[in-house]
Amino acid sequence: AQSVTQLDSHVSVSEGTPVLLRCNYSSSYSPSLFWYVQHPNKGLQLLLKYTSAATLVKGINGFEAEFKKSETSFHLTKPSAHMSDAAEYFCVVSAKGSQGNLIFGKGTKLSVKP
Amino acid sequence: DSGVTQTPKHLITATGQRVTLRCSPRSGDLSVYWYQQSLDQGLQFLIQYYNGEERAKGNILERFSAQQFPDLHSELNLSSLELGDSALYFCASSVEATSGNTIYFGEGSWLTVV
Numbered sequence: 001a002q003s004v005t006q007l008d009s010h011v012s013v014s015e016g017t018p019v020l021l022r023c024n025y026s027s028s029y030s031p032s033l034f035w036y037v038q039h040p041n042k043g044l045q046l047l048l049k050y051t052s053a054a055t056l057v058k059g060i061n062g063f064e065a066e067f068k069k070s071e072t073s074f075h076l077t078k079p080s081a082h083m084s085d086a087a088e089y090f091c092v093v094s095a096k097g098s099q100g101n102l103i104f105g106k107g108t109k110l111s112v113k114p
Numbered sequence: 115d116s117g118v119t120q121t122p123k124h125l126i127t128a129t130g131q132r133v134t135l136r137c138s139p140r141s142g143d144l145s146v147y148w149y150q151q152s153l154d155q156g157l158q159f160l161i162q163y164y165n166g167e168e169r170a171k172g173n174i175l176e177r178f179s180a181q182q183f184p185d186l187h188s189e190l191n192l193s194s195l196e197l198g199d200s201a202l203y204f205c206a207s208s209v210e211a212t213s214g215n216t217i218y219f220g221e222g223s224w225l226t227v228v
Contacts, residue, residue, distance in 0.1 A: 033212035043116060043221035044204065051214040090157065095212060101147055101170050104157035104216060 002027040004091045006105035009027045010087045014113045019063075019078040027074065034092040034102065037112030044090070050074065061085070071113055086112045117141065118220035120205050126226045132193040135223045137205030139186055143218070145169070145211040146188040148180055152201040158227070163188060164211040195227045 009023040025031055035047040048059025055067040065076045074091060091105040117140035127133055127223060139146050142174035148160040150193040150215075163182035174180075179196075182188045202222045 036219075043118075044219035045116070046216060046218070049214075051217060094217075101143075101159045101162050101172065102149075102157070106156050 002029075002031060002093045002103055004012070004093050004103060004105040006035075006068045006089075006091050006108050008108050010109045010111070011107065012105070012111040012113065013081045015083055018082050019076070019081045019085065019110065021076040021089050021091075021110065023105060024072050025091070025093050027093060029089055030093045033058065033067060034063075035074075035076050036090045036091065036092055036104075038089050038107075039087045047076070047089075052082055057075065081110075081112045083112050083114065116218040116220060117207055118207050118218050120203075120220035122223055123221065124224045126228060127195060129195055129197060129227055131195050131227075132191065133195065133225065135190040135203055135205070135219060135225070137190070137207075137220060138203075139188070139207030140218055140220045143207035143209050144186065145207075145208045145215070146182050146186070146198075147206040148174075148188070148190050149204040149206065149219075150200075150201045151204060157204075161191070162211065169211050171193070185193050192225070195225050198226045200225055 003026045006008045033050045036044045048057045050057045050067045058064045063078045088107045088109050092102045119138040121136045145161045145164045151157045158183040160174040161180050162170040180190045204222045206217045208217045
C-alpha cells in the first residue's frame with residue numbers, strides 16, 4: 001500500500017524567507033510523486049512531479065522538490081516566499097499498478113506574513 | 115485554467131435528495147477521476163473511468179454512482195443525500211490511466227446538504 005505523510009499541518013513564514021514543506025512517502029513500488037497547490041476557493045494546481053528521472057525536480061513559481069529514496073522523503077522548497085504563495089499544499093503519491101489515481105496527504109497550510 | 119470543466123459550481127440541496135455533478139475532461143484526455151474533499155476526511159479518491167469503462171474504485175459510497183459517456187464527459191450521481199455528504203467534489207482528467215500520468219483538476223463543485 002502507498003501513503004504520504006505531511007509532517008506539518010501549518011507552516012508560517014515571512015515574505016522573502018525560505019519555504020520548506022515536508023513530506024514522507026510509503027510505497028511498495030517506485031512511486032510517482034507530486035505536489036499540488038490549492039488556493040482558497042480554487043481547484044488543485046500541479047506544482048511539480050517526480051517520475052524516476054532527475055531526483056531534483058523544478059516546478060512552477062520557483063518551487064522545487066528533491067526525491068530522497070533513502071529517507072523516503074519528497075520535501076518542497078522555495079528560496080524566497082511571496083505573499084501569493086499562501087495556500088494549501090498537498091503531497092501526493094501515485095504508485096505502480098494504481099491505474100494512475102492519486103493518494104493525497106492531509107495538506108500543509110502555508111501562511112506568508114508581510 | 116486546467117481545461118477540466120465542472121458544473122454546477124455550487125449546489126445546495128436537502129437531505130434525502132439526489133443530485134448530479136457533471137464534468138468535461140480536458141480535450142484528448144480519456145481518463146476521468148472523481149475526488150471528494152471534506153474537512154474531516156481530506157481529499158479522497160472516489161472512482162475512475164477510462165474511455166467509458168470503470169477502472170478503479172476508491173472510497174465511494176453505494177449511494178453514489180458515476181458514469182463516463184461516449185463523448186468522454188462524466189457524471190457523478192449522489193442520492194439519498196446526508197448532511198455528511200456536504201463537500202467539495204473534484205473531477206480530474208488525464209490522457210492515460212497509468213501511474214505517473216499528470217492529472218489535471220477542475221475547480222470543483224461545492225455541495226451543501228441542509
